[in-house]
Amino acid sequence: MNVAPQPAPSAATAAAAAAATAAATDIVATMRGVTRHYESGGGTVKALDGVDLDVERGELLAIAGPSGSGKSTLLGLLGALDHATAGRITVDGKVLGDLSAKESALLRRDRIGFIFQAYNLVPVLTAVENVEYVMMLQGREKDARRARALEMLTAVGLGAHGDRRPGELSGGQQQRVAVARALAANPAIILADEPTANLDSHTASDLLDMMVGLNREFGTTFVFSTHDPMVMERATRVVHIRDGRIESEERRS
Numbered sequence: 615m616n617v618a619p620q621p622a623p624s625a626a627t628a629a630a631a632a633a634a635t636a637a638a639t640d641i642v643a644t645m646r647g648v649t650r651h652y653e654s655g656g657g658t659v660k661a662l663d664g665v666d667l668d669v670e671r672g673e674l675l676a677i678a679g680p681s682g683s684g685k686s687t688l689l690g691l692l693g694a695l696d697h698a699t700a701g702r703i704t705v706d707g708k709v710l711g712d713l714s715a716k717e718s719a720l721l722r723r724d725r726i727g728f729i730f731q732a733y734n735l736v737p738v739l740t741a742v743e744n745v746e747y748v749m750m751l752q753g754r755e756k757d758a759r760r761a762r763a764l765e766m767l768t769a770v771g772l773g774a775h776g777d778r779r780p781g782e783l784s785g786g787q788q789q790r791v792a793v794a795r796a797l798a799a800n801p802a803i804i805l806a807d808e809p810t811a812n813l814d815s816h817t818a819s820d821l822l823d824m825m826v827g828l829n830r831e832f833g834t835t836f837v838f839s840t841h842d843p844m845v846m847e848r849a850t851r852v853v854h855i856r857d858g859r860i861e862s863e864e865r866r867s
């Protein structure tokens with residue numbers, strides 16, 4: 615290959631380039647030097663051990679690693695459900711360590727969507743009521759929140775099932791309700807902890823395709839934890855974690 619020699623960039627050019635990169639990449643969440651240690655009978659478990667991570671707005675990021683590698687711990691910290699032992703975490707411009715319990719609860723309610731492996735729907739509420747629930751906590755007016763909930767159920771392909779309770783829906787349909795619920799309040803980031811782990815591969819594949827569609831349509835930022843190759847294939851970026859440390863990352867188109 616014949617590459618023409620380039621002049622070394624001036625400090626001013628380098629600074630301008632760095633500023634342009636920072637502006638082009640909009641960051642939703644950051645982790646710097648984050649550790650989470652658990653004290654147990656046998657000593658200290660380093661569930662996370664010095665993690666640096668930026669979550670970019672609009673990406674579909676997969677945190678991939680074997681069981682016990684620290685994936686749920688990482689998502690729990692990003693979701694302000696847990697506190698780091700050391701390090702700094704920001705979500706939607708807020709430094710989590712600076713927030714009171716009440717401020718954390720408000721951040722979770724208004725800016726973070728959660729999707730869990732076991733769906734975690736409220737069994738006595740219908741699908742539409744489950745999706746409305748967060749908006750009810752936010753004090754949104756009844757008609758507006760009902761309309762938004764139906765819109766979100768339609769977006770996940772369940773527009774006709776709003777009056778069913780979780781027990782009357784399949785696992786895949788329950789997880790779709792959970793996706794609609796996570797989207798309803800228009801969060802800055804949606805955290806999904808092994809969302810396909812309880813689904814057969816066909817149902818998982820359909821659910822993932824739907825989430826990719828929502829990611830593209832609404833620009834919603836998703837962070838998945840997984841060890842499912844189907845999830846990794848669809849991610850825009852895969853970060854590999856092992857023993858609480860980030861090992862490598864791959865960017866996809």
Ligand SMILES: Nc1ncnc2c1ncn2[C@@H]1O[C@H](COP(=O)(O)OP(=O)(O)O)[C@@H](O)[C@H]1O
Pocket residue numbers: 652653654659660661679680681682683684685686687688
């Ligand atoms: N509450 C806890 N108390 C003690 N150890 C824990 C606790 N939660 C997680 N761990 C340990 O931290 C490590 C990472 O766990 P976790 O984040 O759940 O991994 P993953 O989600 O990748 O399976 C594991 O060794 C696990 O046993």
Ligand SMILES: [Mg+2]
Pocket residue numbers: 685686687807
């Ligand atoms: Mg886990």
